[in-house]
Amino acid sequence: MASVWKGHLRLSLVTCPVALYKATDPKGDINFHLINPKTRSRIVQVVKDPTTGQELDRKTLVRGFEISKDQYVLIDPAELKALRIESTSVLDLERFVDAATIDRIYWDEPYYLAPSEKSGAEAFAVILEAMREQKRVGIGKLVLNMRERICAIEPRDNRLLLTTLRTQEDIVKASDVGDIAELPKLDRRMLEIAEKIIEQQSGQFDPSTFRDRYEDAVRNLIARKKKGQKVTTAPPVEKDAGTVVDLMDALRRSLAGQNSGSKTRAERFLERTKGSKTVASAKPTRKTRAAKKHAA
Numbered sequence: 462m463a464s465v466w467k468g469h470l471r472l473s474l475v476t477c478p479v480a481l482y483k484a485t486d487p488k489g490d491i492n493f494h495l496i497n498p499k500t501r502s503r504i505v506q507v508v509k510d511p512t513t514g515q516e517l518d519r520k521t522l523v524r525g526f527e528i529s530k531d532q533y534v535l536i537d538p539a540e541l542k543a544l545r546i547e548s549t550s551v552l553d554l555e556r557f558v559d560a561a562t563i564d565r566i567y568w569d570e571p572y573y574l575a576p577s578e579k580s581g582a583e584a585f586a587v588i589l590e591a592m593r594e595q596k597r598v599g600i601g602k603l604v605l606n607m608r609e610r611i612c613a614i615e616p617r618d619n620r621l622l623l624t625t626l627r628t629q630e631d632i633v634k635a636s637d638v639g640d641i642a643e644l645p646k647l648d649r650r651m652l653e654i655a656e657k658i659i660e661q662q663s664g665q666f667d668p669s670t671f672r673d674r675y676e677d678a679v680r681n682l683i684a685r686k687k688k689g690q691k692v693t694t695a696p697p698v699e700k701d702a703g704t705v706v707d708l709m710d711a712l713r714r715s716l717a718g719q720n721s722g723s724k725t726r727a728e729r730f731l732e733r734t735k736g737s738k739t740v741a742s743a744k745p746t747r748k749t750r751a752a753k754k755h756a757a
Contacts, residue, residue: 465483471554478576478580482574552603557597572624585621605625610625
């Protein structure tokens with residue numbers, strides 16, 4: 462596998478030559494091409510100047526940054542190369558943190574770091590094992606695709622797993638999305654049933670059990686058409702999630718469905734939560750408690 466970056470990993474005064482490799486491989490993804498259905502020829506995209514209509518060679522093009530409508534500052538590749546900073550060739554382990562302190566929303570794309578020369582294998586092994594013993598994640602920076610990226614580095618087998626991290630400016634606050642500003646206060650009994658459902662569906666994460674059903678269906682379609690089989694189309698069947706009119710009833714029926722093997726236990730739990738059909742209720746105020754006490 463070809464590396465996407467080469468340089469040196471540095472811990473204080475200890476350095477070793479390393480190479481960076483992608484940790485994911487989307488080669489199994491299905492990719493389509495644009496085809497002219499009359500000739501069955503693949504469409505070729507041509508680069509043209511919209512002003513002159515002249516076809517251009519991509520190699521002759523330069524990058525430009527738009528400063529106003531249709532006005533660009535042109536940047537020469539040599540000018541970009543002259544801006545090289547240390548992280549283009551050196552990956553410094555600047556700080557070590559507990560992985561749990563990095564919010565998962567910041568984790569981006571994974572890569573592998575491996576020694577690129579035998580002469581640096583020993584130094585690489587020292588850094589790797591020291592990090593493994595300390596159970597810490599290293600934080601560093603490197604330049605990828607013309608952008609300096611902050612990254613988290615941790616041991617993974619006999620390699621280092623490097624994951625690029627998003628910056629704070631990249632993150633959208635949860636409070637900035639959605640139309641509902643505040644969620645309603647809930648009946649505690651509904652929460653107990655929901656927690657019971659989650660408890661019964663708990664288990665270990667196993668990625669091998671997950672399949673992309675849509676991609677499988679597309680592969681099946683391609684295989685059938687390759688064999689010349691006739692494919693009939695029909696409107697997609699959509700499962701109607703429906704509108705929950707009685708949340709408590711829906712929760713009870715969900716729990717009962719999960720407990721088909723131990724129905725008696727589920728019935729006992731559901732018996733304790735009976736008596737409420739409200740979707741959501743606010744906590745009783747002093748006034749309502751006093752009214753109930755007076756009515757009793």
